[in-house]
Amino acid sequence: MKRLIGTKGERYAALFLRKRGYCVIHQNVYTPRSEIDIIARKDATLCFIEVKARKTLCCGLPEESLTTRKYRLLIKSAWWYMHHYGYTGLWRIDLIALLMNSFDEVEDIRHYRHVAL
Numbered sequence: 001m002k003r004l005i006g007t008k009g010e011r012y013a014a015l016f017l018r019k020r021g022y023c024v025i026h027q028n029v030y031t032p033r034s035e036i037d038i039i040a041r042k043d044a045t046l047c048f049i050e051v052k053a054r055k056t057l058c059c060g061l062p063e064e065s066l067t068t069r070k071y072r073l074l075i076k077s078a079w080w081y082m083h084h085y086g087y088t089g090l091w092r093i094d095l096i097a098l099l100m101n102s103f104d105e106v107e108d109i110r111h112y113r114h115v116a117l
Contacts, residue, residue: 005100009053010037012106013096020111022047031080034073038096039081046091048078050115053098062097063112071117 014024022040029036038049050070052062059065074093082091095115099108 005053005055005104006051008104009096009098009100010051012053012098012100012109013049013051014038014040016096016109016111017049029077029081031077031084033076033080034070036074036077036081044090046082046087046089047094047113048074048081048091049094049096050074051096051098053100055100055102057099062099063095063110066095066115066117068117071115 010027014027017024017038017040022042024038024040026039027037029039036048037051038047040047040049050066052065054062054065071093078091078093082088092113093115095112097110097112098106101107
């Protein structure tokens with residue numbers, strides 16, 4: 001069930017990004033360290049985007065579930081990706097937090113740019 005919510009959240013996040021002028025390059029990229037949910041380009045910047053989705057606030061806001069450990073793994077994965085593809089330009093880490101209702105529709109979506117923990 002948890003994975004299903006995450007998959008739907010990632011689809012909504014990709015659509016959200018496309019509507020705002022981002023070019024979604026990859027989704028669910030597995031690296032030796034972790035997984036990158038979405039890799040997108042906005043203007044000259046490569047964005048590595050973590051997606052957190054929740055159906056209830058009983059465990060806190062979705063964005064509160066981005067741990068320091070996960071953030072460090074995301075940075076290592078971003079470095080791996082850039083090295084693997086020879087990318088040397090601008091880049092950043094973003095977070096998209098979604099709150100979904102019982103019908104799996106988005107109730108609220110927030111995009112945090114340049115996330116740093």
